[in-house]
Amino acid sequence: MPIPAEAFILDRHAAIPLQVQLRRQIIEGVMARRFRPGEKLPSIRALAGHLGVARVTVAQAFAELVATDYLSSRDRSGHYISDGIELAPDAGTPAPATPRLDWQRHLNRRFTRAQRRDRVPDWRRFRFPFVYGQADPELVDHAAWRDCAVRALGRREFDALTGDLYGEDDPELIDYIARHILTRRGIRAGPEEILLTLGAQNALWLISQILLGPGRCCAIEDPCYPGLREILTHDGAQVLPVAVDAQGLPPDAIPAGLSAVFTTASHQCPTGSTMPLARRHALLDRALTDGFALIEDDYEFELSFAGATSPALKAMDRGGAVIYVGSFSKSVFPGLRLGYVVADPAFIAEARALRGLALRHPPGHMQRTLAHFLSLGHHDAQMKRMRRSYAERRAVMLAAMAQEGLQMAGGATGGSSFWLASPVPSRALADLLRTRDVLIEPGWPFFARPDQGDGFFRLAYSSISAARIPEGIRRIAAAIREA
Structure with a gap:
């Protein structure tokens, strides 16, 4: 892979000659392994033009490096990082020490402190x-996914994918989620009630940013999904853990005065218990009576081995209290990082605005590729x-x-x-x-x-x-x- 001319910058105000600066930059790149053996440097003409110096300045720097075996010269081909280079310190004049910014003074490490330490x-x-x-x-259909990616890159669709969606989502993917994915959970929703996210983790972050903050309280299951606790650590809200039992989250144990309650009703994380219908109704009643939002993380509904799955809380919700979180991480592959939120149109509008501030929208190519993967039947297979x-x-x-x-x-x-x-x-x-x-x-x-x-x-x-x-x-x- 050729090294671009843009990799080199000269300081015309420095006391060090330009030729020496260029030579040192190449040596430092080799020593730091940014430049690797066999990589081609820009031509003398191209590099001199980029740096705004005479060609002889670049030629002399290259000649010195060829003599010290940092570079090799090939007839009619150019200059390359030497294949036989030994990574030893430069014997030239050491560069003067420069002061470094004290990052410890700027960082309070609230994010790194909250990171999980148990993953391998x-x-x-x-x-x-x-x-x-x-x-x-x-178990992943690689050939099918590759075919769908090629379809998305076809000329007929590529023009649309190269544009900025300005916070909107791929209409084909939204339509399939609404008509096929959500209906399997008994959920009916229109496009104005669905927002795509970069996986369930991103969805939970968006929800917490909108609903919570200093002076607000929320309840989570105990034990619960560790990633949720990581997110809530930074919001400034009071987080109240509620112990689960063999039937999941007990509605009677939820304290008063909450803004939000997070639950994994269909498949409690990590115990695997399933909340029965009577308890689901009681939980929905509490949400409407107390006025809190009920966030349902339905992360693994596709994998049920005990007959028909129970309807989602969102499917039973008549008062608009439930915010439903879904993801394709388990059913397609985790690295896809695409999920969705289903909620009242007013909430989705606010979440879309927040998502737009942070990342505009998930990559259009990935959205359209997934839309093909779903609509062509590969997902079901x-x-x-x-x-x-x-x-x-x-x-x-x-x-x-x-x-x-x-x-x-x-x-x-x-x-x-x-x-x-x-x-x-x-x-x-x-x-x-x-x-x-x-x-x-x-x-x-x-x-x-x-x-x-x-x-x-x-x-x-x-x-x-x-x-x-x-x-x-x-x-x-x-x-x-x-x-």
Whole structure:
């Protein structure tokens, strides 16, 4: 890959000669590995024109670097970063030290402090990764997605995709979500009630920014999705955790004076319990009586293994209190980062304005590619393949856990994970298992009080093959016995 001329800038007010400045910039680029062996430099003519200097200035700098083996010259081809270069310090005059901005004075680190510390970015190197939220590439229809991306890049549609949507969304994608995705959850919504987001995390952030802030209160489930707590940490609102039971969030335990209540009614995160219809009605009644917004994160409704799924809270909502959050992370692939919010038109208008300030809109090409993927039937076919595979893995894991005596601590009606009781502190258990090529999720990030999570851990089966599950479970059981 050629190095662009724009990579070089000369300071005409510096005491250092221009030729020396250029030579040092090339050496520093090589030492910092920004310039790699075999990369071609701009021609002497092009670089001199860009820098506004005589060609001899560039030629002399290049000649010095060829002599010291930083560059190689090829006849009728140009100058290249040398293939035989040794990354040693420059023997020339050291550059004078320059003062640096004290970033510690400008940053209070409120965002880095709230980040989760339990995730393992290189989870793929483990043989037994019981990691939630990651996809098995074997289940993703790569050929179909590539075909849809090529369609979106076709001349007939490309002109529309290259424009700025000014905060609007792809009408084809919105139409499919309204007519096909939402109707499966019993939800009827028009385009003015739907907003696309960069995944569920972005949706929850938008909601919190609009509804919450200093002087306001909200309730969350305890335990809950750790990413939600990360978001709410920064809003200045008072966050009140409400302990869930075997049926999810109990409406009677919700305190008064709230602006919002967050729930995962259909598949509680992380316990997996499903809220029964009677409790859903009671929760909706509380929302209308007390006047709080009810945020429903329906993150895994496609994966149900206990007959027909219960209707979404949004489908039962007659007073417009529910803000529904959906995502394609589980049904397509996590890296897609596309989701949606369904709510009252007044809320959607405000959320669209806020989204416009932050990022305008999700990339148009990704929106149209997903629209093709959905409308051509690839999404439904992929979901059928995922359900079959997950059902097999689920059965294998249930049998292995029963054989090894691992104890369930949550529901088992759907989703892609199990919530288990741990007779030993789960954080220490997770650390021990990492040394044995096994990844589990300890319970502490899910709780308002991390110590309450010592007795739990989560096992997911979306990112591990059925063949490896039994051995992975055996290793977990053996580690528990040892501990």
